Amino acid sequence: MLWYVIRRLLLVIPTLAGVAVAVFFLIRVMPGDVVVVKLRADGADVSEETIRAERKRLGLDKPLYVQFSDYMVGLAHLDLGKSLWTGDSVNKEIAIRVPVSFQIAVMASIIAVLIAIPLGTVSALYRDTWIDHSVRVLAVSGLAIPSFWLGMLIILMLLMMFNWLPKIGYVSIFEDPIANLSVTIWPAVSVGYRYAAVATRMMRSALLEVMREDYIRTARAKGVWMRLIMRRHALRNALLPVVTVIGLEFAFLIGGLVVTEQVFNINGIGKLFVDATTRGDFNLIQGLVLFIATMFIFVNLIVDLLYAWLDPRIRLS
Amino acid sequence: MAIVATTPSIEILPKQANPLWQFVKSQPLGVAGFLIILVYVVCALGARWIAPYDPEAIDFGAMLARPGEAHYFGTDQYGRDVFSRIVYGARTALAVGILSALFGCTIGALVGAASGYFGGRIDNAIQRVVDVLLSFPIIVLAMVVVAVLGKRSAFGVDWNLIAAIALPMIPKMARVARSSTLSIVAMPFIDAARAAGFSHTRIILRHIVPNIVAPYLIMVTAFMAQAILLEASLSFLGLGVTEPTPAWGLMLSGTSADFYQSAPWMILFPGMAITLAVFAFNLFGDSLRDWLDPKLKS
Numbered sequence: 001m002l003w004y005v006i007r008r009l010l011l012v013i014p015t016l017a018g019v020a021v022a023v024f025f026l027i028r029v030m031p032g033d034v035v036v037v038k039l040r041a042d043g044a045d046v047s048e049e050t051i052r053a054e055r056k057r058l059g060l061d062k063p064l065y066v067q068f069s070d071y072m073v074g075l076a077h078l079d080l081g082k083s084l085w086t087g088d089s090v091n092k093e094i095a096i097r098v099p100v101s102f103q104i105a106v107m108a109s110i111i112a113v114l115i116a117i118p119l120g121t122v123s124a125l126y127r128d129t130w131i132d133h134s135v136r137v138l139a140v141s142g143l144a145i146p147s148f149w150l151g152m153l154i155i156l157m158l159l160m161m162f163n164w165l166p167k168i169g170y171v172s173i174f175e176d177p178i179a180n181l182s183v184t185i186w187p188a189v190s191v192g193y194r195y196a197a198v199a200t201r202m203m204r205s206a207l208l209e210v211m212r213e214d215y216i217r218t219a220r221a222k223g224v225w226m227r228l229i230m231r232r233h234a235l236r237n238a239l240l241p242v243v244t245v246i247g248l249e250f251a252f253l254i255g256g257l258v259v260t261e262q263v264f265n266i267n268g269i270g271k272l273f274v275d276a277t278t279r280g281d282f283n284l285i286q287g288l289v290l291f292i293a294t295m296f297i298f299v300n301l302i303v304d305l306l307y308a309w310l311d312p313r314i315r316l317s
Numbered sequence: 318m319a320i321v322a323t324t325p326s327i328e329i330l331p332k333q334a335n336p337l338w339q340f341v342k343s344q345p346l347g348v349a350g351f352l353i354i355l356v357y358v359v360c361a362l363g364a365r366w367i368a369p370y371d372p373e374a375i376d377f378g379a380m381l382a383r384p385g386e387a388h389y390f391g392t393d394q395y396g397r398d399v400f401s402r403i404v405y406g407a408r409t410a411l412a413v414g415i416l417s418a419l420f421g422c423t424i425g426a427l428v429g430a431a432s433g434y435f436g437g438r439i440d441n442a443i444q445r446v447v448d449v450l451l452s453f454p455i456i457v458l459a460m461v462v463v464a465v466l467g468k469r470s471a472f473g474v475d476w477n478l479i480a481a482i483a484l485p486m487i488p489k490m491a492r493v494a495r496s497s498t499l500s501i502v503a504m505p506f507i508d509a510a511r512a513a514g515f516s517h518t519r520i521i522l523r524h525i526v527p528n529i530v531a532p533y534l535i536m537v538t539a540f541m542a543q544a545i546l547l548e549a550s551l552s553f554l555g556l557g558v559t560e561p562t563p564a565w566g567l568m569l570s571g572t573s574a575d576f577y578q579s580a581p582w583m584i585l586f587p588g589m590a591i592t593l594a595v596f597a598f599n600l601f602g603d604s605l606r607d608w609l610d611p612k613l614k615s
Contacts, residue, residue, distance in 0.1 A: 018449035026461050144596035146546055148553055149569060149588035156577050156584060251454035258456055259550045273457070274554050277464045285464055293452045 004308055005059065012301055019293045024071055027282050028288075080287035085279050090287035093272060101261070101268035103173065104184050105253055108192035115196040116242065120203025121235070127208065135200065142197020145253060147256035151190035151263040158186075166264065187264045191256040195249050202245045206238040213237075240311055247303030254292055353597035360407040368401035372563040381580045391582040393568070399582060402563040403590045410594060411565040412474050413482065413548045413557075415460055418540035421483035425490025426533050430525050432491065433498030434517070443491070450488040458485040459547060463556045478557055482544050490536050497529045516537020531609040538602035542595045549591045565591045 055061050062070075074081060080090035123135040158164050166183050173180040210216065211234060219229045258270035265271075269288065276284035324415065341348050360367055370388075376396035384391040390399035432443040450458070462481035499508065502525070510520050551557030552566030568587040576583050 014445075015448060015452060018445060019452055019558065022446075022449045022453075023461075026458075030564075140599065141592070141596065143599055144542075144592045146549055146566075146588065146595075147586075148593055149591065152569065152577075152584050152588065156581055159577055160581075177383045255456035255550070257499055258460075259554060262554060273460065274556070277460050277554075277556055280464060282464065285461060289453065289457055289461055292454060292457050298452060299451050 001309065003288065005305060008301060008304055015297055016294060019297070020072070020075055020290060023289050023293070024068060025288055027286055028060075028067065038170050065146060071074050072249060075290075079305060080290065081283045083276075083281055083284045085276075085281045085284070089284060090284055093284060094269065094291055097268050097272050099172065100184070100266055101257055101270060103180075104188045104191065104257060104266070104268065105263075107184060107188035108195055108253060108256075111192035112186055112195035112199050112246070112249075113242075115192075116199030116203050117239075119196075120238075120242075121207060121230075122198045123200070123204045124207035124211070132204075133205070139197040139200045139204075142193050142200075145193065146259075147190045147194055148259040148263050149189060150193055151260045154186050154190060155263070183264075183266070186267060187257070187260045191253060191265075195246075195253060198252075199242050199245050202241050203238060206241040207234060210234050210237045243303060243306055243310065247300045250299045254296070318495050338598030340604075344604035344608055347571060347601050348610070349508065349601075350597045350604065353593060354601060357407045357411060357594055357597070361411045364405045367508060368398070369403040370398035370401040372402045372405040373561045374398075375381050380569060381576065381583075384582050390586040391580060393580070393583050394509075399568070399586055402568060403565065403586055405563040406565045406587070406590065407594075409558055409562060410545050410548060413479055414541045414545040414594075414598075416474070417479045417482035417544045417548075418486065418537050420479065421486030421544075422490045422533060422537045424483070425487040425536075426526070426529060428487065428523075429491035429494025430498045430521050430529060433495040434502055434521055434525060436502075436545060437513065439505065440495075444470055444495070446553075447488040450485070453485070455485040455543070456547060456550060459551060460554075461550065468559070475558065478548070478551065481551070486536075486540050486544075490533075490540075493532050493536060494529050497532050498525055501525055501528045512592075535606045535609060537599055538605055542598035545591065545598065546595050553560040595606045 052061070060067070078091070082089055083093050086093065119135050119138075123132045126132050143235075155165065158166070166186055171179045171183070173184075215227060216233055219233060220226075254270075257268065258273055261268045261270035262274060269292070272284070273292075275281075275287045276288060345608060354452040363584040364372075374397065376392070379388070379392050380394060382388050382392040382396070384399075388398050388400065392398055393402075418534050428443060432440045453461075459481040461573075462484055463478065466480065468477055481565065507520065507524060510524050515523075548564070549566030549569075550558055552564045553570045558564035558567050565587045569584060
């Protein structure tokens with residue numbers, strides 16, 4: 001297992017380096033010019049002179065290789081530069097917004113797992129009955145409902161039924177857990193629904209597959225209790241693909257967060273990214289994209305390791 | 318008499334069922350999805366005749382009107398007819414959804430086919446780039462492209478928005494196309510084509526590409542659903558389609574959030590339009606996959 005972990009960790013390094021290079025080139029080499037887009041955003045007539053000055057101020061007039069080495073040296077010091085808008089360091093801007101987004105992401109994953117495992121199991125056990133059909137409809141609709149719209153529906157429902165709106169403003173969960181949860185639970189549900197839908201589908205088909213295996217038939221032939229078969233043999237094996245889904249869906253979770261934070265006015269990573277994009281703050285965009293991609297790579301790494309830990313066949317191959 | 322005598326010998330041949338009919342019979346849900354898509358297409362093409370009002374016409378006399386006889390889905394804060402805006406919004410959604418899925422998948426398929434066909438260093442280089450691009454969540458990549466490229470409209474569509482939505486699809490399609498290509502390259506007819514001295518371009522375009530049409534079609538329909546969702550999300554964030562163009566995501570964005578209590582129809586109907594469209598494409602795509610690739614059937 002140790003060797004497997006080391007091997008997987010080493011494989012992360014080239015991907016991270018590639019991501020860093022890709023972000024640099026995406027922003028600077030793509031046809032189009034951040035400065036022009038930013039200054040002429042609303043069709044404003046800005047002189048060439050101003051554009052040149054702005055480019056100089058941002059260090060975009062330097063030769064590409066100089067910019068690249070500056071950028072790489074900065075990264076080696078884990079320094080992402082300064083936000084062009086606030087003047088604060090990008091590291092700081094990101095750091096203050098991580099806790100709330102992280103909390104919502106974790107809560108969404110927990111909600112997803114809590115919903116998906118029982119629903120998927122019931123759906124598989126009562127295959128082709130009305131229970132199964134309704135679970136499947138629920139799951140398919142989860143893939144189609146945009147998380148931000150679901151968030152709006154939740155707000156609408158809270159307003160109509162309780163005439164109550166979730167408060168704006170984030171309090172740390174350690175300070176005031178109830179105030180914290182009353183803010184974060186709604187975005188977590190809106191983002192988690194899609195997550196739950198995908199995981200339910202996966203759980204159902206994985207369980208159906210496992211139930212066809214020979215060892216299940218053998219166990220049943222021996223007269224083992226159905227409940228024991230489920231617990232000992234079926235569920236354990238069916239959980240593997242569900243773990244993978246959680247890793248794969250992390251990208252959608254981030255995407256959902258980016259949009260849903262806007263609906264609930266939560267000042268997290270997603271909102272910061274949207275603000276950076278509308279303001280053309282490319283230092284901040286660069287830092288955020290690197291941060292998100294790194295998170296994504298590490299979540300997938302953790303999922304791979306978890307998978308190997310759960311299934312000896314993988315780490316030994 | 319002679320004609321009658323020859324007829325039975327033809328009957329012996331197994332009857333070739335019409336593939337279209339086969340699809341209809343085996344995939345009723347896919348057909349339902351297709352019919353819903355058809356409704357959207359009709360709305361997009363015939364918007365001028367279907368929509369009772371001009372989608373951009375402001376009418377301060379009918380601000381926030383309730384849904385009813387005059388306005389089926391009510392009106393927004395400018396008195397614009399929500400139903401008409403949704404009908405016209407189908408244009409934006411389908412144009413962006415279909416074009417970006419087609420561009421993204423076509424480029425991705427060609428890149429993937431070339432990668433699988435050439436193998437060796439070229440394959441390795443392409444796959445590393447694909448790996449890197451796959452480590453960005455779709456919406457993140459799209460937002461970066463929007464930030465850098467800005468807007469460029471022609472023929473009533475924002476081509477940079479299409480590029481932004483197509484780019485994240487390229488690496489995904491390339492992965493799929495490459496793995497299908499690898500199994501095709503091992504076939505004898507590719508060796509034969511090589512021995513005949515055909516050019517690489519010809520082998521890829523004439524011998525490999527036709528054989529990866531099935532995964533291509535599956536991916537295109539799946540991506541159309543994702544592209545519609547992505548366009549709605551970007552427009553909602555103010556990074557996609559801009560006012561006054563009618564677009565579903567845009568209808569949900571900004572000020573409309575102030576009207577939760579006074580005009581919930583402004584939030585309900587555009588969201589339903591998005592959900593139903595994505596649902597239909599998903600349904601159709603799933604059935605297409607089951608039908609084209611029986612191996613995946615469970």
